């Protein structure tokens with residue numbers, strides 16, 4: 001369970017967020033939607049613990065994974081090492097199993113730039129789930145993908161979430177994406193932004 005209770009967030013004199021309170025249970029997938037510039041990424045950064053300068057309190061588990069828009073891979077390390085170096089406790093066999101789960105069987109030796117963009121994104125997902133996150137955070141994970149690849153990645157993400165059952169929070173612009181993946185949708189609105197009742 002994660003518990004978010006933001007009382008306010010300012011950038012300098014500008015108050016971007018008002019009160020934003022929500023909980024996410026294990027196995028629940030929550031989409032955070034709202035217009036551009038409303039404060040979605042700000043909420044995500046606060047929930048992830050990247051931004052600690054806010055009023056309020058967030059309770060989150062230690063095991064957390066973040067998937068960004070663009071894959072953030074270590075270019076000079078193999079696919080397998082990209083998992084091993086970021087997930088202490090993972091064995092090489094475990095890494096290979098995690099790769100196989102995302103359709104990268106036998107590609108453990110490949111470097112990220114030898115993989116297609118779709119494969120790089122799948123490697124990022126494998127890395128996120130290899131750490132058995134109790135909290136999964138995704139910032140526009142399917143943006144800028146062509147429809148076919150977006151569909152593939154959404155299917156894969158759904159499967160991995162169903163298996164690992166983390167509490168998931170993701171930001172999206174696409175209503176269809178939110179409706180497909182999320183068990184609950186939170187709308188940010190107003191300025192300072194709060195959740196639509």
Ligand SMILES: Nc1ncnc2c1ncn2[C@@H]1O[C@H](COP(=O)(O)OP(=O)(O)OP(=O)(O)O)[C@@H](O)[C@H]1O
Nearest residue numbers: 011012016034035036037038039040041042043173
């Ligand atoms: N580091 C910062 N310093 C000052 N203002 C900031 C900073 N980061 C964000 N903001 C402002 O806070 C507001 C919310 O930004 P945020 O990135 O959270 O919006 P968003 O809903 O994620 O937008 P988008 O959908 O376009 O990514 C915006 O008005 C933005 O200009």
